[in-house]
Amino acid sequence: xxxxxxxxxxxxxxxxxxYTRDGVIPAVDDVSFHIKKGETLGLVGESxxxxxxxxxxxxxxxxxxxxxxxxxxxxxxxxxxxKKNKKEINGIRGNRISMIFQEVMNSLNPxxxxxxxxxxxxxxxxxxxxxxxxxxxxxxxxIVDIPRPKNVMTTYPHQLSGxxxxxxxxxxxxxCKPELLIADExxxxxxxxxxxxxxxLMKGLKEMLGTSILFISHDLALVSEMAERIIVMYAxxxxxxAETAELFSxxxxxxxxxxxxxxxxxxxxxxxxxxxxxxxPRPTDFPEGCRFHPRCEKQTKRCLDNAPPLVKIGEKRMVxxxxxx
Amino acid sequence: MKRRKLYKIRCPYILVGxxxxxxxxxxxxxxxxxxxxxxxxxxxxxxxxxPSQEHLLGTDExxxxxxxxxxxxxxxxxxxxxxxxxxTTVIGLLVGLIAGFYPKTDMVISRVLDAMMSFPEIIIAIxxxxxxxxxMINIILSMSFAYFSRMARVVRASTIAVKEVEFIDSGRAAGxxxxxxxxxxxxxxILSPIIVQATMVFASAIIVEATxxxxxxxxxxxxxxxxxxLSDGRNFLPVAPWLVIAPGVAIVITALGFNxxxxxxxxxxxxxxxx
Numbered sequence: 001x002x003x004x005x006x007x008x009x010x011x012x013x014x015x016x017x018x019y020t021r022d023g024v025i026p027a028v029d030d031v032s033f034h035i036k037k038g039e040t041l042g043l044v045g046e047s048x049x050x051x052x053x054x055x056x057x058x059x060x061x062x063x064x065x066x067x068x069x070x071x072x073x074x075x076x077x078x079x080x081x082x083k084k085n086k087k088e089i090n091g092i093r094g095n096r097i098s099m100i101f102q103e104v105m106n107s108l109n110p111x112x113x114x115x116x117x118x119x120x121x122x123x124x125x126x127x128x129x130x131x132x133x134x135x136x137x138x139x140x141x142x143i144v145d146i147p148r149p150k151n152v153m154t155t156y157p158h159q160l161s162g163x164x165x166x167x168x169x170x171x172x173x174x175x176c177k178p179e180l181l182i183a184d185e186x187x188x189x190x191x192x193x194x195x196x197x198x199x200x201l202m203k204g205l206k207e208m209l210g211t212s213i214l215f216i217s218h219d220l221a222l223v224s225e226m227a228e229r230i231i232v233m234y235a236x237x238x239x240x241x242a243e244t245a246e247l248f249s250x251x252x253x254x255x256x257x258x259x260x261x262x263x264x265x266x267x268x269x270x271x272x273x274x275x276x277x278x279x280x281p282r283p284t285d286f287p288e289g290c291r292f293h294p295r296c297e298k299q300t301k302r303c304l305d306n307a308p309p310l311v312k313i314g315e316k317r318m319v320x321x322x323x324x325x
Numbered sequence: 326m327k328r329r330k331l332y333k334i335r336c337p338y339i340l341v342g343x344x345x346x347x348x349x350x351x352x353x354x355x356x357x358x359x360x361x362x363x364x365x366x367x368x369x370x371x372x373x374x375x376p377s378q379e380h381l382l383g384t385d386e387x388x389x390x391x392x393x394x395x396x397x398x399x400x401x402x403x404x405x406x407x408x409x410x411x412x413t414t415v416i417g418l419l420v421g422l423i424a425g426f427y428p429k430t431d432m433v434i435s436r437v438l439d440a441m442m443s444f445p446e447i448i449i450a451i452x453x454x455x456x457x458x459x460x461m462i463n464i465i466l467s468m469s470f471a472y473f474s475r476m477a478r479v480v481r482a483s484t485i486a487v488k489e490v491e492f493i494d495s496g497r498a499a500g501x502x503x504x505x506x507x508x509x510x511x512x513x514x515i516l517s518p519i520i521v522q523a524t525m526v527f528a529s530a531i532i533v534e535a536t537x538x539x540x541x542x543x544x545x546x547x548x549x550x551x552x553x554x555l556s557d558g559r560n561f562l563p564v565a566p567w568l569v570i571a572p573g574v575a576i577v578i579t580a581l582g583f584n585x586x587x588x589x590x591x592x593x594x595x596x597x598x599x600x
Contacts, residue, residue, distance in 0.1 A: 059498055061498060086503075090500045091500065094498060094500035094501075099498035101495055101498075106491040108492055108495070109509075109510050109513075109514070110492070111514055112513070120499075120501075120509070121500070124505070169495065173499075
């Protein structure tokens with residue numbers, strides 16, 4: 001199939017559950033999507049909707065136990081990552097698929113210098129001498145706009161600011177020129193000006209290296225800056241998938257509509273900010289039928305009993321709501 | 326600046342501890358230089374002499390020089406303790422790292438450690454030493470067996486704490502293997518509790534070694550050991566009190582030194598006490 005050829009990563013029917021004392025938590029429940037080469041895909045949703053869990057499954061960092069990947073396929077360049085053994089996965093992590101995390105403050109090993117950490121990643125994946133690795137590390141620090149990279153190489157993480165640390169993390173993730181970069185809320189822990197800088201940086205790097213990005217965030221505005229296509233998740237399900245412009249101009253799922261209308265506007269009439277009433281259901285007892293129905297303004301009788309399927313609307317849109325099927 | 330201040334506050338413990346430790350280590354290391362007299366050669370005609378210029382700390386019931394016996398005894402005690410610390414640290418480290426890192430093995434390892442720790446260390450050490458017989462190697466092994474569970478516990482707890490910090494995940498995401506994570510990411514981050522625990526083990530190893538030798542299951546006579554000297558001298562307490570006082574003081578200095586150092590290090594290396 002021609003369509004498959006430019007799909008870098010394809011996830012099919014992924015189910016990952018947590019087994020806790022209070023019951024089974026379906027963190028990721030039948031999630032399927034794909035990322036094309038060179039594309040940035042946004043994954044949005046509230047905390048606990050399964051967006052991070054999905055991304056952790058890709059690199060098999062999903063904590064098992066208490067979790068377990070129940071079923072599904074994660075095809076990366078046509079190969080199922082879930083079928084790979086530990087050694088093969090280690091060869092892919094940081095090399096062909098990299099990940100950057102939300103917690104910038106704790107994401108670097110506090111007892112090693114920045115230089116050491118960067119060169120180690122190179123040494124794990126490539127057979128380079130230490131001096132060559134160091135040279136490469138300085139180069140990459142230069143690319144992520146770190147001033148005086150040679151000095152930074154000898155510093156420890158606690159000597160750097162949050163923004164600098166996230167730059168180092170990005171540098172580390174890009175060292176081996178990965179095909180896919182998973183960014184799990186990379187800017188959440190940073191303040192707004194630094195956030196903007198990091199986003200600019202990531203956009204520039206994407207252009208330069210042609211890396212595909214899976215950009216995870218709860219910040220719709222941010223995702224719209226980065227992503228060409230957006231997937232909205234709610235309670236472990238994908239509820240809507242659309243190109244960024246379409247999603248913003250014509251959201252289909254009531255949840256997406258609610259999210260977009262609860263963004264305060266700078267222009268136009270001022271009124272009370274719209275909210276989605278209620279809160280995310282407890283993951284141990286998701287409601288019967290559509291998982292969003294208790295909070296939905298457009299719920300019908302059908303929503304109470306039957307879970308809606310994810311249906312295709314047009315060429316590139318998908319939505320999980322009875323209103324459209 | 327902050328460092329400096331910190332150092333000042335905790336100065337006394339570490340300082341006093343270090344001085345005592347240095348004194349005892351110096352004596353142990355340079356025993357052959359410090360005294361010309363043999364610790365084992367007997368001179369029955371000189372028995373039970375009080376301290377004099379010739380015999381600084383007097384002589385025992387066989388006419389052996391007490392000072393040189395103490396010096397060599399110190400040497401033996403330190404030797405035993407150093408080896409015990411090395412063995413406990415290595416074994417405890419491996420067991421603790423594995424238990425902390427792999428939750429499945431933890432179920433078994435922790436139960437075994439719990440069971441071992443429910444016995445006082447000294448009881449384990451004494452019974453094993455009694456079982457295997459006296460002699461330096463046997464008491465080193467029995468003491469290591471008694472103490473490694475403590476070390477393993479500390480390492481396990483610290484490993485579990487560090488394992489949850491995000492940089493472990495980012496290390497994994499960068500492609501690091503388990504062994505790499507254990508020794509490059511976790512081990513350097515839990516060094517300070519290990520160092521503190523090692524010092525503590527050292528301090529109590531000195532005491533336990535003395536106890537074992539005192540009870541006659543430790544270092545074999547005529548080789549001198551601090552506990553052994555105490556035990557021998559006890560029979561002559563009314564006539565020759567120096568036979569007990571001198572080794573007693575030596576034990577106190579060594580054990581106190583290492584204990585103070587351990588406490589001081591714990592305070593110094595514990596980030597929670599930094600304010």
